[in-house]
Amino acid sequence: xxxxxxxxxxxxxxxxxxxxxxxxxxxxxxxxxxxxxxxxxxxxxxxxxxxxxxxxxxxxxxxxxxxxxxxxxxxxxxxxxxxxxxxxxxxxxxxxxxxxxxxxxxxxxxxxxxxxxxxxxxxxxxxxxxxxxxxxxxxxxxxxxxxxxxxxxxxxxxxxxxxxxxxxxxxxxxxxxxxxxxxxxxxxxxxxxxxxxxxxxxxxxxxxxxxxxxxxxxxxxxxxxxxxxxxxxxxxxxxxxxxxxxxxxxxxxxxxxxxxxxxxxxxxxxxxxxxxxxxx
Numbered sequence: 001x002x003x004x005x006x007x008x009x010x011x012x013x014x015x016x017x018x019x020x021x022x023x024x025x026x027x028x029x030x031x032x033x034x035x036x037x038x039x040x041x042x043x044x045x046x047x048x049x050x051x052x053x054x055x056x057x058x059x060x061x062x063x064x065x066x067x068x069x070x071x072x073x074x075x076x077x078x079x080x081x082x083x084x085x086x087x088x089x090x091x092x093x094x095x096x097x098x099x100x101x102x103x104x105x106x107x108x109x110x111x112x113x114x115x116x117x118x119x120x121x122x123x124x125x126x127x128x129x130x131x132x133x134x135x136x137x138x139x140x141x142x143x144x145x146x147x148x149x150x151x152x153x154x155x156x157x158x159x160x161x162x163x164x165x166x167x168x169x170x171x172x173x174x175x176x177x178x179x180x181x182x183x184x185x186x187x188x189x190x191x192x193x194x195x196x197x198x199x200x201x202x203x204x205x206x207x208x209x210x211x212x213x214x215x216x217x218x219x220x221x222x223x224x225x226x227x228x229x230x231x232x233x234x235x236x237x238x239x240x241x242x243x244x245x246x247x248x249x250x251x252x253x254x255x256x257x258x259x260x261x262x263x264x265x266x267x268x269x270x271x272x273x274x275x276x277x278x279x280x
Contacts, residue, residue, distance in 0.1 A: 001072065007048035009072035010056075015043060017063040017070070017077070031062035101240075103152050105227050110161045112228025115256040117167050119223040119235060120182055124153045127197055129190045157209065162228075164209045165267075167259040169216040173198075177277040192278050199274040202267070210267035214259050226253050 018028060025043070029036040032055060041049050050071075051059065060067040065077040106114065116122060121130075123146070131146050157164060175181040176191050183191060202211055214221075223235035232252040234241045243249055265273050 003050065004048040006072055007050050008045075010050060010070055011043055011045060013065075013070050013072070013077075014059065014063075017065050021063050023063065028059065028062060032058040103149065103156065105225070105231060105233065106153060106156050106162070108231065109227035113163045113165060114228070115165045115167075115226040115253065117221045117224045117256065117259065121172060121176065121194065121198070122166050122168070123150055124157055125198055125201055126150060127190070127194050130186075130194050133186055133190060157205070160208055163207075165212065165256070165260065166210070167212045167214055167221065167256060167263065170213040170264055171216060173213070173274055173277055195274050195278050196280075199271040199280075202271040202274070206267060206271075211270045212260050212263035212267055213265035213270060213273070214262055215264045219259055219262050221255065221259055224252060224256070226256055229253075 017023075018025075023031075025039045026036050029039045032039075034055060038055070042051060050056075056067050056070060060070055066074065068074045069077040123131075128147050128150075131150065135146060156162075171181075173195065176183045176186075176195055179186060179188060179191055198211075201209060224232065225235075226232045226249065229246070229249060230244060232243045232249045234243075234252075243252065
């Protein structure tokens with residue numbers, strides 16, 4: 001790039017950044033430890049002037065932008081660390097503190113498809129008695145916040161603002177029916193009530209709500225939710241790992257689509273499959 005062109009880009013972007021941050025020439029001069037006249041020369045449009053590397057870096061740091069952007073090497077003003085932080089973030093995943101965040105993500109995806117792989121059965125479709133049982137083993141935590149969050153998310157689901165696809169391993173339903181694995185010790189009437197509720201929702205809300213059951217012997221997935229095209233969240237235990245960078249979201253969406261393609265029970269047949277497990 002010609003020096004005059006690069007100087008013009010630097011001058012315009014420096015002025016934009018100063019206006020955005022409400023920086024006067026004097027304030028930028030103080031922050032970068034140069035004379036006010038030096039800043040003035042950089043902003044003059046009658047001759048091409050570029051700063052030395054030290055001043056360019058100090059100005060970028062003071063204004064919260066990247067040096068590459070000031071110099072016309074990129075069209076993104078964010079600093080590399082800020083880009084990474086925006087593209088991937090950790091959020092606490094304890095239910096009592098995360099429920100509002102989850103509902104916020106659902107609302108952010110209004111009008112888009114939400115794709116979800118739950119850790120067990122989907123919270124949004126759990127009965128109150130199952131939530132009571134889950135929370136009974138956790139110290140100092142009542143089930144009431146989770147019940148309220150479930151009701152809020154279910155109301156959002158019923159609103160029809162977004163379509164939902166949920167994929168989970170076929171053995172999850174069988175374990176619930178048989179009272180094995182995660183559901184060991186849970187009373188049969190609670191387990192069957194839970195499965196009846198799921199079957200009812202699958203029948204009532206199809207095709208806005210579609211469940212797909214995959215065989216975990218052939219495909220695997222960590223708990224993950226894709227909120228439209230702009231956010232994908234992976235549950236890793238104590239935290240949610242949230243991705244906003246487009247390529248990462250598309251990759252996780254492709255992963256979910258593979259679970260749907262490889263499903264051993266299609267969404268149309270889930271209600272019948274569940275009813276068969278409980279002898280209905």
